[in-house]
Amino acid sequence: MTHRAVYAGSFDPFHLGHEDIVRRGLGLFEEVLVAVGTNPRKVYLFSAEERLAMARDALSGLARVEVEPFSGLVVDHARRRGATVLLRGLRLPSDFEFEHQMAVANRSLAPSIETVLLLAVPEYAFLSSTLIREIATNRGDVSRYVLPIVDRRLRERFPAS
Numbered sequence: 001m002t003h004r005a006v007y008a009g010s011f012d013p014f015h016l017g018h019e020d021i022v023r024r025g026l027g028l029f030e031e032v033l034v035a036v037g038t039n040p041r042k043v044y045l046f047s048a049e050e051r052l053a054m055a056r057d058a059l060s061g062l063a064r065v066e067v068e069p070f071s072g073l074v075v076d077h078a079r080r081r082g083a084t085v086l087l088r089g090l091r092l093p094s095d096f097e098f099e100h101q102m103a104v105a106n107r108s109l110a111p112s113i114e115t116v117l118l119l120a121v122p123e124y125a126f127l128s129s130t131l132i133r134e135i136a137t138n139r140g141d142v143s144r145y146v147l148p149i150v151d152r153r154l155r156e157r158f159p160a161s
């Protein structure tokens with residue numbers, strides 16, 4: 001049976017931990033749809049268009065991957081796109097509580113859609129978009145955490161003084 005997976009997140013910005021989950025998802029599923037979400041109650045560093053463009057550029061070399069915007073419930077987006085799996089990454093045990101709650105809620109909303117959690121590789125288990133934003137806004141070097149295209153965008157946004 002072939003499965004199409006939705007990998008949803010804010011991707012503010014897209015980083016190497018995200019890329020690792022996409023690559024590993026491609027080993028498990030026919031297609032990975034990266035869904036760049038916008039939640040009206042959240043404040044983002046980059047606009048939806050910028051987050052989408054960065055993820056697209058970062059993943060442009062990979063076949064069987066699509067990057068698209070979404071808002072609303074992820075299970076509705078998955079249904080619309082014919083996906084049967086919600087792919088998520090789990091960094092640390094502290095992520096588990098939230099991911100568990102989301103997975104149980106999504107299962108209750110859409111019982112035919114499975115959540116699959118992949119454990120972060122140890123070298124990226126500490127990595128988050130929040131950490132990258134914090135370093136970049138303080139003009140620190142984030143080049144080891146993001147693809148060059150994203151590094152360039154961050155340097156444009158926060159030029160060295």
Ligand code: ADP
Nearest residue numbers: 008009010011012017088089090120124127128
């Ligand atoms: P959200 O706003 O949904 O938390 P993120 O962009 O922060 O969106 O994360 C999207 C997904 O990527 C989530 O499943 C998150 O757990 C996963 N993720 C984030 N950072 C990493 C990482 N370093 N390694 C593996 N997965 C990660």
